[in-house]
Amino acid sequence: MANIPQKIIHEYLRHDKKFPHVWCSGCSNGIVLGGIIRAIADMQLDRDDIMMVSGIGCSSRMPVYVDFNTLHTLHGRSIAYATGIKLHKPHMKVIVVTGDGDCTAIGGNHLIHAARRNIDLTVVLINNNIYGMTGGQCSPTTPHEAIATTAPYGNIEPDFNICNLAMGAGASFVGRTTAFHAIEMQNMIKDAIIHPGFSMVEVISACPVIFGRLNKKGGAPDMMKAMRDNSIPLAAVEKLPPEKVEGKIIRGILRRDERPEYCDEYAKLVKRVQAKEAK
Amino acid sequence: MPKTKTEKTKVAAVKEAPIKESPKKDNRKVVLMQGNEAVALGALDAGVNFFAGYPITPSTEIAEILAAELPKRNGVFVQMEDEIASICAITGASLAGAKTLTATSGPGFSLMQEGIGFAKITETPCVVVNVQRSGPSTGMPTSPAQGDIMQAKWGTHGDAPAIVLYPDSVKESYELTIRAVNLSEKYRTCVILLLDEVIGHMREAVTLPDIENVRVISRIKPTVPPQWYKHYDENQKYLSPLASYGEGYRFHVTGLTHDSHGFPTNKASEAADMMERLRKKISHNIRDLVQIESHKMEDATIAIFAAGITSRAAKSAVAAARAEGIKVGLLRPLTIWPFPDDAVRRMLRNVETVIVPELNQGQLIHEIQRLTKDKSDSNLIAIQRVNGRLITPNDILRKIKEVC
Ligand SMILES: Cc1ncc(C[n+]2csc(CCOP(=O)(O)OP(=O)(O)O)c2C)c(N)n1
Ligand code: SF4
Ligand SMILES: [Mg+2]
Numbered sequence: 001m002a003n004i005p006q007k008i009i010h011e012y013l014r015h016d017k018k019f020p021h022v023w024c025s026g027c028s029n030g031i032v033l034g035g036i037i038r039a040i041a042d043m044q045l046d047r048d049d050i051m052m053v054s055g056i057g058c059s060s061r062m063p064v065y066v067d068f069n070t071l072h073t074l075h076g077r078s079i080a081y082a083t084g085i086k087l088h089k090p091h092m093k094v095i096v097v098t099g100d101g102d103c104t105a106i107g108g109n110h111l112i113h114a115a116r117r118n119i120d121l122t123v124v125l126i127n128n129n130i131y132g133m134t135g136g137q138c139s140p141t142t143p144h145e146a147i148a149t150t151a152p153y154g155n156i157e158p159d160f161n162i163c164n165l166a167m168g169a170g171a172s173f174v175g176r177t178t179a180f181h182a183i184e185m186q187n188m189i190k191d192a193i194i195h196p197g198f199s200m201v202e203v204i205s206a207c208p209v210i211f212g213r214l215n216k217k218g219g220a221p222d223m224m225k226a227m228r229d230n231s232i233p234l235a236a237v238e239k240l241p242p243e244k245v246e247g248k249i250i251r252g253i254l255r256r257d258e259r260p261e262y263c264d265e266y267a268k269l270v271k272r273v274q275a276k277e278a279k
Numbered sequence: 280m281p282k283t284k285t286e287k288t289k290v291a292a293v294k295e296a297p298i299k300e301s302p303k304k305d306n307r308k309v310v311l312m313q314g315n316e317a318v319a320l321g322a323l324d325a326g327v328n329f330f331a332g333y334p335i336t337p338s339t340e341i342a343e344i345l346a347a348e349l350p351k352r353n354g355v356f357v358q359m360e361d362e363i364a365s366i367c368a369i370t371g372a373s374l375a376g377a378k379t380l381t382a383t384s385g386p387g388f389s390l391m392q393e394g395i396g397f398a399k400i401t402e403t404p405c406v407v408v409n410v411q412r413s414g415p416s417t418g419m420p421t422s423p424a425q426g427d428i429m430q431a432k433w434g435t436h437g438d439a440p441a442i443v444l445y446p447d448s449v450k451e452s453y454e455l456t457i458r459a460v461n462l463s464e465k466y467r468t469c470v471i472l473l474l475d476e477v478i479g480h481m482r483e484a485v486t487l488p489d490i491e492n493v494r495v496i497s498r499i500k501p502t503v504p505p506q507w508y509k510h511y512d513e514n515q516k517y518l519s520p521l522a523s524y525g526e527g528y529r530f531h532v533t534g535l536t537h538d539s540h541g542f543p544t545n546k547a548s549e550a551a552d553m554m555e556r557l558r559k560k561i562s563h564n565i566r567d568l569v570q571i572e573s574h575k576m577e578d579a580t581i582a583i584f585a586a587g588i589t590s591r592a593a594k595s596a597v598a599a600a601r602a603e604g605i606k607v608g609l610l611r612p613l614t615i616w617p618f619p620d621d622a623v624r625r626m627l628r629n630v631e632t633v634i635v636p637e638l639n640q641g642q643l644i645h646e647i648q649r650l651t652k653d654k655s656d657s658n659l660i661a662i663q664r665v666n667g668r669l670i671t672p673n674d675i676l677r678k679i680k681e682v683c
Contacts, residue, residue: 014531017538017542018542047529048525048526048527048529049525051375051524051525053371063531064531064533064542064543067529068529069524069525069528069529069530070529070530070531070532071371071374071524071531071532071533072531072532072533072534072535072543073367073371073397073534074367074393074394074397074534077363077364077367077394080359080363080364080365080367080368080371081367081368081370081371082371083331083357083359083364083367083368083371084329084331084367084368084369084370084371084372084373084375084377084379085371085372085374085375085524087329087355087357087368087372088329088355088371088372088375088376088377089375089376089524089525091525092375092524092525109360109361109364110360110364113359113360113364266355266357269350270350270353273350273351274350274351277351
């Protein structure tokens with residue numbers, strides 16, 4: 001019985017006073033939380049070494065529920081706080097949980113610079129294409145022509161491709177998956193945590209209560225089915241004609257590079273400076 | 280008229296760094312340095328081992344010196360992408376156990392305000408040095424101003440009591456940087472050090488204490504087992520032990536209003552408790568926090584109330600006026616927030632006229648007004664300048680002569 005998934009998740013939750021959680025029924029945030037916990041449990045990491053940092057948003061409410069070192073920061077700033085923690089305690093596994101608005105709108109600057117530094121943070125970005133917490137305003141990933149409360153006539157802006165953004169900025173591990181593909185997500189998070197460098201895992205998610213309702217996407221099950229039906233694994237892309245790939249969510253690890261990691265580089269610098277001083 | 284010779288300058292506070300001679304540390308004795316250098320050195324002597332910052336005139340030398348020095352001492356220096364990231368990174372590092380500081384000037388200080396509020400509500404030690412320059416906006420980057428006195432207290436939203444220190448010299452920049460770090464660790468909060476541009480860039484001889492005579496305060500670590508740990512322990516006179524991330528305590532920190540464990544709450548009683556705790560840890564420790572210098576005030580009928588570089592001009596004006604037999608003294612806050620209410624009340628009882636020179640359009644003077652019983656008091660006189668130039672001893676002397 002010990003390994004049934006609910007039992008594992010239960011072991012990692014903080015039970016007193018933190019529940020019921022704030023998420024709506026049908027929200028993908030809980031699935032992502034499960035994925036992160038199972039990844040950590042699978043790897044048998046010491047939870048004293050796990051640091052979970054988030055910003056502000058529905059997705060960013062995650063840390064309070066889990067029994068790790070947890071920090072719930074300011075809107076957009078989670079990566080900056082995480083950078084401070086990681087640099088002072090490089091042995092910690094620092095996981096940033098963030099939303100599309102948190103990470104690519106207000107926090108975009110921190111995202112690109114952390115990616116450029118290639119500091120060993122694992123960013124799990126829950127992309128629900130909307131500002132959920134504040135009630136459905138446009139985010140940088142709200143699709144063109146979609147409805148948001150601040151785009152009542154349809155969104156006229158083009159949206160970000162988060163993985164391309166992260167790769168362009170220099171992230172050394174970049175992957176995309178969906179909340180429907182729970183096992184794939186869990187494994188991708190595992191790979192991202194193991195990867196020594198800046199990792200971005202974009203999880204395409206459902207906010208049925210706000211985004212779904214505004215855009216007539218049906219209920220949570222319909223949105224989950226859409227993730228299944230509208231996505232293709234990276235491996236299949238090459239075999240398909242371009243018209244079958246057009247508009248689909250491409251899932252998989254899009255980049256996994258070896259590149260000098262920032263904390264390692266800093267440690268080397270310290271050594272070099274001290275060796276020179278000693279002379 | 281009593282003899283002014285017998286009067287002594289009183290500094291109504293403990294000196295944190297007693298100065299002693301030592302034969303072995305000869306290179307530390309008397310050093311000619313800039314205010315910004317003194318801040319960097321003070322930070323290192325106080326045990327700061329983590330600096331994150333973004334360059335801005337007139338504070339940049341602090342970052343440059345620490346970029347060179349911290350790696351030698353196993354510390355971290357990181358240049359962040361902006362000042363918002365800088366305050367966030369030092370707060371994160373502090374929660375992981377580092378002693379942290381950042382340095383900036385007006386535009387960067389404005390950007391940091393949300394993060395300063397976060398450090399205060401989460402009771403996380405850190406120090407922000409603001410080497411003030413003329414504002415608003417880009418203003419005059421290399422010209423002095425004292426325009427951030429109110430921002431240092433009220434800059435972040437909500438009620439968030441402040442500890443703000445204000446040196447008047449290079450030597451005191453060194454001492455108050457150490458004190459700022461000490462107070463941040465002791466009171467678990469973001470402490471602000473306000474420097475004047477001219478003090479940051481001025482060179483003066485500083486007699487440095489032996490490093491072993493520098494009084495360094497570090498946060499108290501919890502001794503209870505993790506399951507008993509409360510991140511904000513209400514039983515500890517508002518100064519509760521602080522665990523670090525990654526050492527077995529697995530605590531939660533949030534900028535949301537929280538209970539004593541750090542978990543978010545909407546309960547009115549718990550929200551009130553948190554706010555009271557933030558307020559009382561300052562208001563119940565005024566004696567420890569407030570430092571003032573009272574200079575030739577014993578028989579004064581005219582008082583000057585001034586901080587930082589302006590108090591130096593005031594001190595010269597006091598000497599010149601005293602030479603002409605005018606009974607004038609200077610009250611100078613080294614701690615600007617919490618405001619030295621008691622000392623100011625005493626001053627107001629004993630003098631007929633108060634002159635408040637400041638490099639802004641009126642900030643400190645409102646605090647004096649707040650404490651003045653007779654609100655129509657015409658004996659409260661302002662000297663204000665915001666053109667990038669200093670207030671000179673002569674400017675103050677002229678005013679003294681007008682009123683006496
Ligand atoms: C500085 C600041 N600006 C605005 C807000 C309001 N706010 C809170 S959450 C949020 C958007 C969150 O969107 P996202 O990151 O996508 O998270 P989601 O709720 O969709 O999971 C905004 C704008 C804030 N808390 N702080
Ligand atoms: S508003 Fe949307 S994102 Fe937020 S909890 Fe509800 S379903 Fe989830
Ligand atoms: Mg969102």
